[in-house]
Amino acid sequence: MKKKTTIYDIARELNITVSTVSRALSDFPAISDATKKAVVEMAKKLNYSPNKLASALKSGKTHIIGVIVPSVQAHFFASIIHCIEDGLKDSGYRVIIYQSNESVENEINGVKTLLEAQVDGIMASMSLETQDVSHFAEIVKQNKPLILFDRVHEDLIVPTVTLDDFKAGYMATQHLIDRGYKKIAFITTVHQIKIFNDRIKGYKACLTENNLPILDDHIIFGGLSIKDGRFGAGRLMRSENKPDAIVAGDDFTALGVIKKLKEIDETPPEIGVIGFANEAFSAYITPNLSTIDQHAPQIGKECAEMFLKMIQQENPYQNIEHIVLDPTVVERQSTSKTLPG
Amino acid sequence: MKKKTTIYDIARELNITVSTVSRALSDFPAISDATKKAVVEMAKKLNYSPNKLASALKSGKTHIIGVIVPSVQAHFFASIIHCIEDGLKDSGYRVIIYQSNESVENEINGVKTLLEAQVDGIMASMSLETQDVSHFAEIVKQNKPLILFDRVHEDLIVPTVTLDDFKAGYMATQHLIDRGYKKIAFITTVHQIKIFNDRIKGYKACLTENNLPILDDHIIFGGLSIKDGRFGAGRLMRSENKPDAIVAGDDFTALGVIKKLKEIDETPPEIGVIGFANEAFSAYITPNLSTIDQHAPQIGKECAEMFLKMIQQENPYQNIEHIVLDPTVVERQSTSKTLPG
DNA sequence: ATGAAAGCGCTAACAC
DNA sequence: GTGTTAGCGCTTTCAT
Numbered sequence: 031m032k033k034k035t036t037i038y039d040i041a042r043e044l045n046i047t048v049s050t051v052s053r054a055l056s057d058f059p060a061i062s063d064a065t066k067k068a069v070v071e072m073a074k075k076l077n078y079s080p081n082k083l084a085s086a087l088k089s090g091k092t093h094i095i096g097v098i099v100p101s102v103q104a105h106f107f108a109s110i111i112h113c114i115e116d117g118l119k120d121s122g123y124r125v126i127i128y129q130s131n132e133s134v135e136n137e138i139n140g141v142k143t144l145l146e147a148q149v150d151g152i153m154a155s156m157s158l159e160t161q162d163v164s165h166f167a168e169i170v171k172q173n174k175p176l177i178l179f180d181r182v183h184e185d186l187i188v189p190t191v192t193l194d195d196f197k198a199g200y201m202a203t204q205h206l207i208d209r210g211y212k213k214i215a216f217i218t219t220v221h222q223i224k225i226f227n228d229r230i231k232g233y234k235a236c237l238t239e240n241n242l243p244i245l246d247d248h249i250i251f252g253g254l255s256i257k258d259g260r261f262g263a264g265r266l267m268r269s270e271n272k273p274d275a276i277v278a279g280d281d282f283t284a285l286g287v288i289k290k291l292k293e294i295d296e297t298p299p300e301i302g303v304i305g306f307a308n309e310a311f312s313a314y315i316t317p318n319l320s321t322i323d324q325h326a327p328q329i330g331k332e333c334a335e336m337f338l339k340m341i342q343q344e345n346p347y348q349n350i351e352h353i354v355l356d357p358t359v360v361e362r363q364s365t366s367k368t369l370p371g
Numbered sequence: 372m373k374k375k376t377t378i379y380d381i382a383r384e385l386n387i388t389v390s391t392v393s394r395a396l397s398d399f400p401a402i403s404d405a406t407k408k409a410v411v412e413m414a415k416k417l418n419y420s421p422n423k424l425a426s427a428l429k430s431g432k433t434h435i436i437g438v439i440v441p442s443v444q445a446h447f448f449a450s451i452i453h454c455i456e457d458g459l460k461d462s463g464y465r466v467i468i469y470q471s472n473e474s475v476e477n478e479i480n481g482v483k484t485l486l487e488a489q490v491d492g493i494m495a496s497m498s499l500e501t502q503d504v505s506h507f508a509e510i511v512k513q514n515k516p517l518i519l520f521d522r523v524h525e526d527l528i529v530p531t532v533t534l535d536d537f538k539a540g541y542m543a544t545q546h547l548i549d550r551g552y553k554k555i556a557f558i559t560t561v562h563q564i565k566i567f568n569d570r571i572k573g574y575k576a577c578l579t580e581n582n583l584p585i586l587d588d589h590i591i592f593g594g595l596s597i598k599d600g601r602f603g604a605g606r607l608m609r610s611e612n613k614p615d616a617i618v619a620g621d622d623f624t625a626l627g628v629i630k631k632l633k634e635i636d637e638t639p640p641e642i643g644v645i646g647f648a649n650e651a652f653s654a655y656i657t658p659n660l661s662t663i664d665q666h667a668p669q670i671g672k673e674c675a676e677m678f679l680k681m682i683q684q685e686n687p688y689q690n691i692e693h694i695v696l697d698p699t700v701v702e703r704q705s706t707s708k709t710l711p712g
Numbered sequence: 713a714t715g716a717a718a719g720c721g722c723t724a725a726c727a728c
Numbered sequence: 729g730t731g732t733t734a735g736c737g738c739t740t741t742c743a744t
Contacts, residue, residue, distance in 0.1 A: 034513060036721055047731050052723060060729060077512065082487040083428045084721035087736050092424070094488075102443040102468075103651070112470075124484055126467045127443075129453075143465055146423040147435075171418070172375065285655060310444070314626055316657030377737055388715050393739060401713060425737035428720050 035076040043072055055080070086148060095337065096144035098128045098137060098154040100181070104282075105310040106326050107155065110179065113330025114153065121338060123150070130157040138165045151175035151341065153333050156183060158221045158254075170347065175340040177333050180324070181223055189340065191332045191353045195225040198322045198357040199232025202277045202304050205320070205359050207240050210367045211275035211302045215248040217262040217287070218279045226279065229306070233277060245271055254279045259286020267294060267301075275302030275365070281309040284319055288364065298364040308360055317363035325355050376417040384413050396421070427489060436678065437485035439469045439478060439495040441522070445623075446651040447667050448496065451520065454671025455494065462679060464491070471498040479506045492516035492682065494674050497524060499562045499595070511688065516681040518674050521665070522564055530681065532673045532694045536566040539663045539698040540573025543618045543645050546661070546700050548581050551708045552616035552643045556589040558603040558628070559620045567620065570647070574618060586612055595620045600627020608635060608642075616643030616706070622650040625660055629705065639705040649701055658704035666696050 037051040044051075046065065054061045054069035072078075086092040097114060099107040115125045126149070128140035137157050144152055145168070152169050155178070163183050169176040170188060179191040206214050216233050218226050234244050247269050250262040259278055263286065266273055278284035284305030291301050298317050305312065305321040312319040332353050340346040378392040385392070387406065394402045395410035413419075427433040438455060440448040456466045467490070469481035478498050485493055486509070493510050496519070504524050510517040511529060520532040547555050557574050559567050575585050588610050591603040600619055604627065607614055619625035625646030632642050639658050646653065646662040653660040673694050681687040 034721095038721080048722080049724080049732080050730055052721095053730085056723090058729095062729060065729080077509075079483075079486055079509075079513075081428070081489060081721050083424050083433070083489050084736090085723070087422070087424045087428055087738090088721080088723045090736075103446060103449045105444060108444045115470075129456075142420075145420055148422060148424050168418075168420075172420075289655070311652035311655060314630070314652060315655050375737095379737080389738080390716080390740080391714055393737095394714085397739090399713095403713060406713080422737050425720090426739070428722090429737080429739045431720075 034081070035073075035078045036081070037078075039076055040069060040072050040078060043076070044068055090148075092148050092150055093122050094124050094126055094147070094149050095151045095153065096126050096128060096140075096147070096149040098130055098140045098144070098152065100130055100132050100155060100157050102127060102129060104280075104307065106180075106307045106324060109326035110155075110330040110333070113327045114334050117331050117334025118337070123337075132157045132159060134159040134162075141165045141169065145169065145172065145174075149174075151177070151337055151346075153177045153179060153337065155179050156181040156223070158219055158223060161222070173346065175337055175346045177336055177340070179329050179333050181225055184224060187350065188347070189336050189351050189353075191329050191336065192225065192355070193324050193329075193357050194354050195228035195357075196232040196235070198306065198324070199229030199277070200236045201232070201357060201359050202229075202306070202322050203233045203236035204240075205361070206275040206277070206302050206304060206365060207236070207242070209299075209302060209365050211365075212242065213248070213271065213273045214242070214275045214277060214302075215250070215266050215273035216277045217250045217252065217259065217266075217283055219254050220251045229279075247271055248273055254283045256282050256286035256289070259283035259288075260290040261286075263287040263290035264294075267291070267296065273301070275304075278303065278305045281305035281307045281312045281319060281321055284321070284364075285311070285315060288315065288317070288319065299366045302367055303364040312360075313362065317366075320362045320365040321360050323358045323360050325358070328355055375422070376414075376419045377422070378419075380417055381410060381413050381419060384417070385409055431489075433489050433491055434463050435465050435467055435488070435490045436492045436494065437467050437469060437481075437488070437490040439471060439481045439485070439493065441471050441473050441496060441498050443468060443470060445648070447521075447648045447665060450667035451496075451671040451674070454668045455675050458672050458675025459678065464678075473498045473500060475500040475503075482506045482510065486510065486513065486515075490515075492518070492678055492687075494518045494520060494678065496520050497522040497564070499560055499564060502563070514687065516678055516687040518677055518681070520670050520674050522566055525565060528691065529688065530677050530692050530694075532670050532677065533566065533696070534665050534670075534698050535695050536569035536698075537573040537576070539647065539665070540570030540618070541577045542573070542698060542700050543570075543647070543663050544574045544577035545581075546702070547616045547618070547643050547645060547706060548577070548583070550640075550643060550706050552706075553583065554589070554612065554614045555583070555616045555618060555643075556591070556607050556614035557618045558591045558593065558600065558607075558624055560595050561592045570620075588612055589614055595624045597623050597627035597630070600624035600629075601631040602627075604628040604631035605635075608632070608637065614642070616645075619644065619646045622646035622648045622653045622660060622662055625662070625705075626652070626656060629656065629658070629660065640707045643708055644705040653701075654703065658707075661703045661706040662701050664699040664701050666699070669696055 041048045041051045054066045130137040176188045182190045252258045308321045308323040382389045382392045395407045471478040517529045523531045593599045649662045649664040
């Protein structure tokens with residue numbers, strides 16, 4: 031194992047000291063151009079690559095920020111990450127990604143790993159399982175920037191970037207009503223997550239405001255996945271109060287709903303279906319899926335900006351902001367009852 | 372900014388030395404149980420979190436391995452990553468992900484970042500743009516394990532995990548022939564990437580073996596994306612030698628092809644369409660897409676195992692293996708000409 | 713069973 | 729414009 035070149039090797043070759051090398055490499059004004067040039071050339075010649083570990087240990091800054099998401103496979107999160115990277119790269123920050131796969135245990139592990147790796151800050155969207163948030167509280171205790179996005183938790187007093195989920199639930203429901211549907215069901219997760227609760231509240235508020243009844247057996251608490259969508263749709267269509275439209279907790283669930291409906295010959299838009307998140311596939315399935323767009327790119331952008339603000343303050347938490355974005359309805363075939371199919 | 376507890380704080384509180392603390396924390400046999408217990412308790416009390424940077428600097432091992440992929444949004448890569456994590460976690464290795472977004476520049480940056488972060492090894496699948504591989508050669512020069520998967524490059528003498536892409540191209544073509552298609556076109560990337568070249572070779576070999584002509588204007592060199600698929604399909608269907616089936620470079624491209632075909636009322640399986648990769652959406656579009664499954668989980672598993680082998684050897688490259696997996700045809704509606712639609 | 717001390721590679725305050 | 733030196737937090741060899 032040939033060992034790596036360090037600034038000591040460069041210094042030795044050039045008969046100067048490491049401090050000069052260090053300064054030359056970081057383009058110090060006080061270093062002569064000749065020395066700089068010599069150092070840079072020698073560095074290239076010796077194939078020098080800086081050991082960021084050492085400099086981070088010394089300076090206390092890794093310039094790495096960790097992002098914890100349930101899964102990168104959802105286009106929504108992948109897109110947010112991309113925009114975080116984008117918003118941060120000019121400031122020299124790199125992003126590393128940690129997936130919780132919707133498990134608290136993984137999430138706890140993620141926080142631990144990132145903290146031990148001395149990241150300069152963490153951005154996270156919580157797993158569906160997460161109830162206790164003490165692992166996240168630890169980040170705040172260390173006075174490191176923590177920003178929560180989308181799936182946030184009220185116990186944590188930290189900056190957040192979210193969608194107005196009450197409005198999202200309301201809009202999805204109102205859209206169905208506008209399209210002529212009257213018996214609207216809702217499939218959501220059993221987990222007590224703020225954003226999902228807010229959506230239900232929006233759904234209920236919208237029904238009430240339109241003088242439609244809120245029926246307990248029109249609200250299915252289960253999981254969010256293709257499988258859960260199929261299951262929920264099956265249960266709803268077999269019930270006494272058969273709905274004529276379904277709001278699904280996310281686009282994956284909506285996809286399951288559609289598959290089930292097609293199997294039992296109630297192909298949308300006969301039964302209206304709308305999802306949340308505007309996943310990549312939603313425009314391509316048949317019938318293509320109406321959905322609530324959650325503006326992932328903007329969420330990412332806001333997170334990046336917020337982080338930059340936080341590290342500039344002496345105390346990152348001296349000025350806690352909560353950014354709330356507005357959702358948008360994306361209308362497609364699956365809710366086009368009153369339109370030509 | 373309250374500063375973090377270190378092993379010095381623990382040592383001071385307990386009136387012992389840092390070496391004892393360090394040993395106690397890493398469960399040295401020579402340390403008395405009483406001391407261990409005291410140390411662990413004090414660590415918890417002081418909210419101690421180890422600084423991996425420092426230990427990595429000292430030990431030269433970060434226990435982090437970097438994975439560079441074109442994009443995590445492709446289910447294929449996301450799935451591989453997941454299986455790499457899985458295969459490595461018992462050995463205490465963590466994975467960090469870097470996306471090249473199909474750009475060499477990002478890829479070069481990724482290698483640099485990961486190397487500077489002192490990762491213990493790198494696994495990569497190259498961007499479509501990559502021709503020159505000197506940035507990867509640098510990893511080998513540092514004698515760090517590098518494993519290439521799927522999109523590999525012949526100039527790099529490193530272990531690889533790939534699919535038999537010749538066979539994949541052959542199988543896709545043969546499948547179409549078996550289903551009664553005779554004029555089979557092929558859409559692929561302009562970039563000179565081994566796996567794509569191999570697929571074309573397989574396609575040509577299969578045509579020849581079935582006594583079918585190889586037509587130049589049946590092979591479209593462009594990009595791989597929904598848009599490119601639409602474009603390629605349009606061009607093929609307008610040509611003199613209108614094909615009756617299309618092999619698309621990946622499932623995204625195949626999706627574009629299908630969309631275009633539907634628009635011009637040549638809905639598959641009238642024109643057969645097959646893709647590569649078995650993306651998550653492929654089963655859900657209409658008609659659902661036949662594709663070549665590339666066994667992502669197994670690729671990930673093999674990468675993890677190979678890495679573990681490499682680091683156990685004094686020289687990681689003393690025994691270079693090339694693992695080649697067999698593809699599988701996943702038959703769905705888009706190629707079901709001779710079957711009930 | 714535990715302590716003393718050197719050193720991983722780098723930065724930066726302080727000299728000259 | 730450049731050298732000297734201490735130290736970031738940890739591991740580890742050599743003592744005791």
